[in-house]
Amino acid sequence: MSLITLTTDFGDYSPYAAVMKGVILSVNSDVRIVDLSHRIPPQDVRHGSYFLATTIPYFPPQTIHVAVVDPGVGTERSILLAEACGQFVLAPDNGLLTGLLDLHRPAGMWRITESHFWRSPVSATFHGRDIFAPVAARLASDPTPGHFGIAARERVRLLGQPFRVEAQRIIGCVQFIDGFGNLISNIPSDELSRLATSISVGGSELVGLHWVRTYGEAAPGELVGLISSDGFVEIAVVNGEASRRLGVAAGAAVEIIV
Amino acid sequence: MSLITLTTDFGDYSPYAAVMKGVILSVNSDVRIVDLSHRIPPQDVRHGSYFLATTIPYFPPQTIHVAVVDPGVGTERSILLAEACGQFVLAPDNGLLTGLLDLHRPAGMWRITESHFWRSPVSATFHGRDIFAPVAARLASDPTPGHFGIAARERVRLLGQPFRVEAQRIIGCVQFIDGFGNLISNIPSDELSRLATSISVGGSELVGLHWVRTYGEAAPGELVGLISSDGFVEIAVVNGEASRRLGVAAGAAVEIIV
Amino acid sequence: MSLITLTTDFGDYSPYAAVMKGVILSVNSDVRIVDLSHRIPPQDVRHGSYFLATTIPYFPPQTIHVAVVDPGVGTERSILLAEACGQFVLAPDNGLLTGLLDLHRPAGMWRITESHFWRSPVSATFHGRDIFAPVAARLASDPTPGHFGIAARERVRLLGQPFRVEAQRIIGCVQFIDGFGNLISNIPSDELSRLATSISVGGSELVGLHWVRTYGEAAPGELVGLISSDGFVEIAVVNGEASRRLGVAAGAAVEIIV
Numbered sequence A, B, C: 001m002s003l004i005t006l007t008t009d010f011g012d013y014s015p016y017a018a019v020m021k022g023v024i025l026s027v028n029s030d031v032r033i034v035d036l037s038h039r040i041p042p043q044d045v046r047h048g049s050y051f052l053a054t055t056i057p058y059f060p061p062q063t064i065h066v067a068v069v070d071p072g073v074g075t076e077r078s079i080l081l082a083e084a085c086g087q088f089v090l091a092p093d094n095g096l097l098t099g100l101l102d103l104h105r106p107a108g109m110w111r112i113t114e115s116h117f118w119r120s121p122v123s124a125t126f127h128g129r130d131i132f133a134p135v136a137a138r139l140a141s142d143p144t145p146g147h148f149g150i151a152a153r154e155r156v157r158l159l160g161q162p163f164r165v166e167a168q169r170i171i172g173c174v175q176f177i178d179g180f181g182n183l184i185s186n187i188p189s190d191e192l193s194r195l196a197t198s199i200s201v202g203g204s205e206l207v208g209l210h211w212v213r214t215y216g217e218a219a220p221g222e223l224v225g226l227i228s229s230d231g232f233v234e235i236a237v238v239n240g241e242a243s244r245r246l247g248v249a250a251g252a253a254v255e256i257i258v
Helices: A016-027 A045-058 A098-103 A127-141 A242-246 B016-027 B045-058 B098-103 B127-141 B242-246 C016-027 C045-058 C098-103 C127-141 C242-246
Strands: A002-008 A031-037 A064-068 A079-084 A087-092 A108-112 A149-151 A169-177 A183-188 A198-201 A223-227 A232-237 A253-257 B002-008 B031-037 B064-068 B079-084 B087-092 B108-112 B149-151 B169-177 B183-188 B198-201 B223-227 B232-237 B253-257 C002-008 C031-037 C064-068 C079-084 C087-092 C108-112 C149-151 C169-177 C183-188 C198-201 C223-227 C232-237 C253-257
Touching (some): A002 A127, A002 C016, A016 A127, A016 B031, A016 B045, A031 C031, A045 A064, A079 A098, A079 A127, A087 A127, A183 A242, A183 A253, B002 B127, B016 B031, B045 B064, B045 B087, B045 B098, B064 B127, B079 B098, B079 B127, B087 B127, B183 B242, B232 B242, B232 B253, C002 C045, C016 C031, C045 C087, C045 C169, C079 C127, C087 C127, C183 C253, C198 C232
Parallel strands (some): A002 A031, A064 A087, B064 B087, C002 C031, C002 C064
Antiparallel strands (some): A079 A087, A108 A149, A169 A183, A169 A253, A198 A253, A223 A232, B169 B183, B169 B253, B183 B232, B198 B253, B223 B232, C183 C232, C198 C253, C223 C232
C-alpha cells in the first residue's frame, strides 16, 4: 500500500484535514495515510518549510507527501509536484518547499495542470480537498508526474535567512522554536570551530550560558547551548522553556562571538 | 481492511481516544483506524454535528464512523447506528447526527441493544470504550446493523439554527468558526441572489467589507465576505482571524441587507 | 502487519514525531503506526506513566509501544524494553513504565545495548529518532528482545503516590486531570466501603458535592463525586471543568472522611 503523508495548518478542530482524508480514501482506498502535522501555525509558510525539510528526508522512497499551508489558495499561485529524496511532494508554489529543495536538489518539478483529475467544480478556498487530495491519491496508483502537469523549472523561494561568518563572530537567527521552547538557530554547528565566548539572542547577551552535549548535563532551570538533533546551534533551558524565559520569537537575531 | 474513523471531544492529552483504538484493534485487528478529530470542544454537540455533516460525505462506502461527544453518557440516552451516504455512523442519540442526517436521509437507523457484543461490565462514564469501540470493530466484520440492535424511527434533533429570508434581508447565524478564525454562517450562498449592500455580525455592521472570490483577492488585514468551501456565506480577515477581530463566537447573529 | 504505537511529549507542532514515523517506515514499511498521544505535557514522566498504564492493557498481544518522554536523553539513563500484557514497550528507564509495570508484572525486561541496530551517529538529544524508532521497527520483524539488548532486573520507579486508609478517612491525591477537567484521584473505588461524609481536595472541603453514578444524574454546573472509568474516585463538574472551578492541579491532596 502506498504511503501518503499530510502536513497542514488546518488544526484538527476544523473539518478540513478529515475531509482530505475522505477524498483520498474515496479515490484510492489502497493507501495508508500518515499524519505528519495539522498544527503548522496558520499560514506560516516559513514554519512549514522548516518542518518539511526536517521530516521528509526520513521517509522511504516513493512516499507521497501532501503539504497545504496555502494563504494564496484560489489566486494565480500554482501547485507544484516535486520529486526529491526519491519521494514526491505536492505543495502550493509559495515557498513552502524552500527548505527541502534547497537541501535536496529535486530530480524533477511539475506544475499541476491536468484538471480532469480534480474534483469538479473546484472551490476558490479549499484546494486541499479539490486538487491536492485527488491528485495525491491518483499519483499513488500512477507515479508518473507528467500525467498530472507540465515540467517546471522555477519555483518560489522564501527569502533566505542567511547566517554570515565574520572574523570573530557568526550572525544568524532563530529559525524554529520547538514544542519544548528550545530555540533552533540557523547556524550549522560545524561553523563553530572555536568555542563561543559569548552568545546573544534578540540583542541580549545570554549570561551564565553553559555549553553542553545534552540537556541532562546541566541542572534544571539552567540556560544551555548545544547542538540540535539536526545539526544547528540550539539554546535551551533544562526542563524549562527558553523561548518564554528569554521572551524570544522565531526570527530573532542570534550572534555568537568566538 | 475496513475503515473505522474516530471523532471525539477527548483531546489527545487524555488516554480515552487511545483506549478506544486499543479496544477496536483487540476485537478486530483487521481494520484501519483513521482519526478525524479528537478536538471537538468538550461536550459541544453542535460543533460535532457540523463537523460530521461536513466530513462524512467525503468518505468511501462502507466506512464505519464512530462519534463520541457524549455529555449524557450512562443516562437513558441511547446509542444510534445510522446508515447514510452508504456508510455507517455510530453516535449517542443526543443530536450529534442532526447535521448529517438532515442533509443525507438515512437508509436505516438502529438503536444499539445487543449487549453481548459490549465489554462487560459496562462503565457508567466511558461507553466509547465499552460499547462504541467493540460494536464498531464487530460491525466491520459483520456489516449487518440488525445484529447489533433494533430498528429505530426517531432520533434526537438539535434545535435548528434556521435562517430566514425576508424582502430585503436574510437573517442567520455563525454556525462554525474554523481554526483560522473564519466565520462560517448557516446562510447558503445561493440565497444571495442579489449583491449584499450591508452585513452585520453580532449586531454590528461590518464597515469596509469587500466581497471576494478567495482570500488572496484582498490585502492582508482586510475584512472580506466570500462563499465558504461548503457553500455558505463566510466572513474572514485576510491572513488574520475574523473571530478575534470582531469578538464573535459561534451562534452570533448574521444579518445581510440586499 | 505489526502494530507500533507512539506516545510522546513532542507535540505535533514540532517535527519530531513525524521524523520518528519516517524512520520506522524506512526501516520496516510493513508496520501500521498508531498515534496514542503526542501531547503528554513536556517532560511530565508522571503523566506519561499514568497514560501508558491506562491505555496499553487494551491493545492486542504483540503490539509494540514506543514511549518517549525523556528529559534525560543523552545522559547515562538507559533504554528499557519490557514485555507486559503480552506486548512490548520501549521507553527510557526513567520511571515512565512505573504505572504499567506495577500493575502488570513484566514477563521480561531488557536494556537496549545492541548499537548496530541504531542510526549512526546517535545524536545526544534525539534518541526517539536514532534508537527507539529503528529498534521498534526491527523488533516488529524479529520479536526476540534478546537480540536488542541484555536482560535487566532493575528499573527506575517513580516515587509512589500512595493512598492510605485510616479508621475514618482515606488520604490520597489527584493523579490525573483529564481533558474535561475531571480530577482522577489515586483512591481505588473499592476502598470506599462506606459512604463518604465529606471530601476535601487541596485542603478545601467540597461543599454541596453529590455522589452520582454518571455525570448526567446531576444538573449542569453541579460538583459531583463518582467512580472513574478505570475505577478510581473522581471529582467532576457536570458540563464544566472541576480543575478550573476548584483551582486544583495534578498532585493535589484528596481526603475522604467516611
